Each structure stands twice: as structure tokens, then as C-alpha cells.
Amino acid sequence: MAHFPNLTLELSDRTRVLQAALQLPTFTIEQLAELTGVKEATVQVTVVRSKDLIEEVSPAGGIRQGMRAVRYRLRESARARIAREAVEMAERLRGQQKLSIQDTARGATIALNAVDSSLELASAGGAEAKTWERRARDQLDLARRLLVLVKDPVHRTPLQRRLVQLAGRLEGSDLQPEDESEQFGPPPGAAVEQAPPQAPATQASGVSKAPPRTIWKYPNRRLYDAVERRYITLNEIHQLVLRHVDFVVIEKKGRADITRAILLQIVAEREQGGVQGTIPADPLLSRDFLAEIIRSCDGVPRGTVGCYLQQSLDVFSAAHKSESRGRDGGTEVNESGG
Amino acid sequence: MTNEGKAQGGIALCAVCDVQARMVEALNSALSDWGLVEEPRNLLAPRHECDVGKQHSSGCPFYDGWMEEVSYGLLTACSASGGGLPPGITADFAAQARDCVEKAASAVRLQRQNTGAVRNPLAGQWELGAEAARTLRRFFECCAPEEQESTRKRAALGQLVALSYRIQSTPTSPAGLRRIVNSCLLAGQCGVTFMRVPERAELLRLLTQPIVDVAKWVHRLEALWRTFPI
Numbered sequence: 304m305a306h307f308p309n310l311t312l313e314l315s316d317r318t319r320v321l322q323a324a325l326q327l328p329t330f331t332i333e334q335l336a337e338l339t340g341v342k343e344a345t346v347q348v349t350v351v352r353s354k355d356l357i358e359e360v361s362p363a364g365g366i367r368q369g370m371r372a373v374r375y376r377l378r379e380s381a382r383a384r385i386a387r388e389a390v391e392m393a394e395r396l397r398g399q400q401k402l403s404i405q406d407t408a409r410g411a412t413i414a415l416n417a418v419d420s421s422l423e424l425a426s427a428g429g430a431e432a433k434t435w436e437r438r439a440r441d442q443l444d445l446a447r448r449l450l451v452l453v454k455d456p457v458h459r460t461p462l463q464r465r466l467v468q469l470a471g472r473l474e475g476s477d478l479q480p481e482d483e484s485e486q487f488g489p490p491p492g493a494a495v496e497q498a499p500p501q502a503p504a505t506q507a508s509g510v511s512k513a514p515p516r517t518i519w520k521y522p523n524r525r526l527y528d529a530v531e532r533r534y535i536t537l538n539e540i541h542q543l544v545l546r547h548v549d550f551v552v553i554e555k556k557g558r559a560d561i562t563r564a565i566l567l568q569i570v571a572e573r574e575q576g577g578v579q580g581t582i583p584a585d586p587l588l589s590r591d592f593l594a595e596i597i598r599s600c601d602g603v604p605r606g607t608v609g610c611y612l613q614q615s616l617d618v619f620s621a622a623h624k625s626e627s628r629g630r631d632g633g634t635e636v637n638e639s640g641g
Numbered sequence: 642m643t644n645e646g647k648a649q650g651g652i653a654l655c656a657v658c659d660v661q662a663r664m665v666e667a668l669n670s671a672l673s674d675w676g677l678v679e680e681p682r683n684l685l686a687p688r689h690e691c692d693v694g695k696q697h698s699s700g701c702p703f704y705d706g707w708m709e710e711v712s713y714g715l716l717t718a719c720s721a722s723g724g725g726l727p728p729g730i731t732a733d734f735a736a737q738a739r740d741c742v743e744k745a746a747s748a749v750r751l752q753r754q755n756t757g758a759v760r761n762p763l764a765g766q767w768e769l770g771a772e773a774a775r776t777l778r779r780f781f782e783c784c785a786p787e788e789q790e791s792t793r794k795r796a797a798l799g800q801l802v803a804l805s806y807r808i809q810s811t812p813t814s815p816a817g818l819r820r821i822v823n824s825c826l827l828a829g830q831c832g833v834t835f836m837r838v839p840e841r842a843e844l845l846r847l848l849t850q851p852i853v854d855v856a857k858w859v860h861r862l863e864a865l866w867r868t869f870p871i
Contacts (some may be wrong), residue, residue, distance in 0.1 A: 386846035392786040393783060409772075438819065
């Protein structure tokens with residue numbers, strides 16, 4: 304590959320080239336030049352000098368290099384850095400651009416219109432009524448979150464009123480929200496990993512539901528409760544689960560949602576007696592049961608097993624609730640309501 | 642909407658579909674110049690009225706709103722002369738098709754926004770998808786380092802088109818697409834409203850990287866906006 308040591312690059316050209324590279328899975332020198340309007344020689348110099356950011360991809364399908372231009376791609380580790388450079392550069396050039404109040408309110412209005420439409424279509428009945436109702440719940444949750452961004456009370460108050468009104472209409476209907484387990488379906492004829500369960504914050508919910516409590520997990524493995532503003536233990540998270548408190552656990556460093564991992568840890572520790580402090584004489588998950596789950600995961604698509612277990616647990620919970628309601632004379636306590 | 646009204650709307654849309662089909666055909670040959678090499682080059686903006694025989698997921702905000710906004714963006718980029726022209730679309734072609742394209746673009750939007758006397762309930766769903774696409778386009782514009790506005794807008798449109806193709810090529814059900822649209826709208830609004838540089842950079846990275854596993858991708862997108870108190 305040609306090398307041009309005497310050429311000096313302007314920062315803006317380099318930024319342009321790297322930004323264009325960011326938006327492409329793979330690219331050639333010619334494509335970057337076309338996309339950015341930068342000369343091919345300049346692009347080539349950028350690519351050559353950015354070996355720590357860009358790597359060469361061998362031509363796919365056994366095509367020889369002579370028949371096809373060399374393709375490159377950004378290293379995965381470089382993407383975050385380049386994205387950050389781009390945002391910083393854009394802010395330096397133009398200052399941080401923010402949405403106007405009207406723009407933000409418009410987003411919330413559109414979400415409320417969508418709720419209205421979904422309710423209208425749900426009330427028409429038919430086979431898709433439940434789907435439209437589920438959709439209305441999702442969109443109501445979306446509208447509620449967008450409304451938080453509308454700070455100005457002049458715009459906020461009428462939207463808030465309308466949101467409450469629509470929530471009332473939604474809660475007035477007798478359909479119950481259903482779990483959408485197959486959101487990211489597998490491609491035809493292929494078994495793919497089941498989508499992670501929908502996070503508590505995005506589950507269908509009414510307007511009265513508060514945003515989920517955020518718990519941060521720090522690199523030193525300590526858990527910080529942002530609501531109570533103190534470190535908490537796994538045992539206290541266990542108590543939150545028992546009290547039906549809606550929460551998410553976010554890793555502080557990578558900002559990844561690790562709620563599932565924490566819940567699994569609670570189950571594992573409970574089975575070992577770590578959370579409660581006593582080793583259970585009769586464990587919930589027996590050795591045979593666990594072995595059977597592992598075997599089932601290998602033979603059948605994982606989504607099927609998970610769905611089956613979820614349904615079984617739902618049936619058990621419903622039976623347990625009705626039994627305790629009968630015992631307590633019809634009273635039932637649910638702390639959070641969500 | 643009455644049957645007669647539906648039929649008239651269908652005929653109007655069929656007429657503009659012809660124009661759009663020509664544009665898509667022209668764009669398909671030009672898409673490699675936009676760097677869209679590995680994404681499937683097929684604009685899926687189904688129009689129910691023109692293709693009654695096929696099964697469509699009714700009111701899906703991604704196909705009915707988002708992708709139509711993308712199509713509209715491409716159509717108007719083609720119809721505009723000067724710097725907004727996508728590569729591969731020659732000025733002659735744009736000049737010849739300009740009137741048709743402008744009519745097509747405005748007719749489609751009028752039909753979808755349904756400014757007539759009778760309100761179409763599906764218009765609300767359509768508008769949600771379109772708003773998500775517009776918000777993301779605005780976010781891309783905010784993050785584009787180009788100095789000139791026309792270049793910045795063109796780069797933002799390119800990124801939006803690329804993202805749309807990537808989402809479209811993932812094995813996603815209508816419910817999953819709705820979740821993606823909702824998440825993108827929230828993340829885009831947060832991005833242009835009050836995210837700081839690290840979060841905006843992370844969002845930009847997520848929206849511009851190849852989607853290997855759509856479930857994980859959405860999960861990370863949600864984790865990003867969920868860290869804000871909304």
C-alpha cells in the first residue's frame with residue numbers, strides 16, 4: 304500500500320474520514336472519499352496512519368485482492384473514541400444544540416395522539432383489540448417519559464391533563480396487559496438466542512407507575528441505591544423483590560443493565576443459604592431439576608423453555624393467590640401496585 | 642373513513658408509488674456510494690392501499706412511519722438541487738423527475754397525516770414512527786462534525802438510512818420493532834435535550850455500529866436512556 308509521509312493532514316479531514324468510517328460496517332478508500340468529499344490520497348493517508356483504529360478486512364468469499372478493492376473496518380475498541388471525538392468536535396463548531404420546548408412538547412403530543420389512536424382501534428374490538436391495547440400501554444409509558452422532558456408548565460400542564468385522561472380510559476377497559484415474549488423473533492429456519500426479558504421500565508404500565516428505582520453497581524462490586532442514597536446489600540435487593548418494588552441495576556462503568564444477573568445471583572445465593580443466612584433443608588431448585596433445565600436448554604430453543612417455565616410459574620402464582628385470598632377473606636396486599 | 646374515501650386515497654397513493662418505485666430503483670444503484678454495502682438495499686415502505694393482496698402488519702410505526710420518513714427524506718434529497726443530491730443521482734435525472742418527486746412526496750405526507758375531515762386512527766401510529774426518525778435525524782445532525790449545513794444534513798440522512806437498513810435486516814417481530822421505535826425516540830430526545838458528551842458519544846456509537854444481536858442492541862439502548870430520570 305502506498306504511503307505518503309510528507310503529506311500533513313488537516314484535523315477536519317481526518318475527523319471527516321473517521322466519522323464516515325464510523326457509520327459503515329466495512330468500507331473502501333474510494334467509498335470514504337466519495338462519502339466525505341476528501342481526496343482519495345488524503346483518505347489513504349488517514350487510513351494508513353490510523354492502524355490503531357482501522358483494520359484491514361480480507362476480501363469475502365475468496366475473491367482475490369486484484370479483483371476487488373481492499374476493504375477496511377473500524378476496530379470495535381475505536382468506535383467509542385471516534386464517536387466521542389465527533390460529538391466534541393460538533394459542539395466546538397456549533398455549540399450544543401438543544402431541542403426547543405415546542406419540539407420536545409411535540410414529541411409528547413405525538414405519543415399521546417398514538418395512545419388515543421390505539422385506544423380507538425382497541426375499542427373497535429375484533430381479533431387485534433388486545434394488540435392495540437398493549438400498544439396503547441407502551442405508548443402511554445412512552446408519552447409519560449417524554450413529558451418529563453417538557454419543563455415549561457405552560458406546555459406541560461395541558462399535556463399532563465390529557466395523559467391522565469387517557470390513562471383513565473386505558474385503565475377503564477377490562478383487558479389486562481399481556482407479556483410479549485416474542486419481540487425479537489428468530490429468522491425463519493434458524494434458532495437464535497432469545498431476547499432478554501423486557502426490562503421493568505419498558506413493560507406495559509399505567510401512568511401512575513413511578514420510574515424504576517435505579518441501583519448502581521460500582522467497579523468495586525458495591526451496590527448503591529440512588530433513591531435512598533446509600534450502599535445496599537444483596538439481601539436488601541432481595542427484600543425489594545419481595546415488596547414488588549420496580550428497580551433496575553445498572554453497571555456504573557459500562558452502563559449495562561445487569562438486573563437479570565443480579566436476580567440470578569439472588570436466586571443462587573438463596574439456594575445456598577447466602578441471603579437468608581440459613582442453608583435451606585429443602586431447596587427450591589433441586590439437583591435433578593437444574594440438570595433437567597440444562598439438558599432442556601441444549602435440545603429445545605431457549606425461548607420455549609423460558610416461556611414454558613414462566614407460564615407454569617404464572618399458573619402456580621395465580622393458584623397461590625386465590626388460595627391465600629380465600630384464606631384471608633378476600634384481602635390481598637400489594638405494596639407497589641406495579 | 643368511508644370506502645369511497647379509502648378507494649380515492651388508494652388510487653392517489655398508487656400513482657405516487659410509481660414515481661417512488663422509479664426513485665428507489667435509481668437509488669439502489671447508487672446506494673453503494675453511500676457506503677451501504679452490507680445492508681440489504683431494499684426500501685420497505687409498504688403502502689397497504691397499493692398492495693392489498695399482501696399481509697402487512699397494520700400500523701407498525703417502523704414500516705408505516707419511520708421508513709416512510711426515510712423514503713420522504715430521500716425523495717426530497719433527490720428533488721432538491723445542489724448539495725443535497727445523493728451520489729449516483731445525476732442532476733439531469735433529478736431535473737426531469739423533480740416535479741413528480743415533489744408531488745409524490747407531498748401527496749404521501751398529506752395522505753398519511755390525513756388533513757381531511759375524517760381522522761384516520763392509523764395516522765397516530767404513523768406519526769409516532771415518523772417522529773422517531775426525525776428525532777434521530779436531528780440527533781445525527783447535532784453530532785455531525787461537518788461545518789456546512791447542507792453537508793451535515795446529508796451526512797445525517799445517510800446515517801439514518803444506514804441505521805434503518807440495519808434495523809430492517811434484523812430478525813425482529815412487529816412488537817420488537819415497536820420497542821425499537823419507542824427506544825429510539827426516547828434516546829434521540831434525551832440525546833438532543835440533556836445528554837452530555839460521553840452519553841451522546843455512546844448513543845452515536847450504538848446507532849452507527851453494526852447490529853449483530855438486535856436483542857442485546859436494544860437492551861443497551863434502553864440501558865442508556867434509562868440512566869436518566871425520565
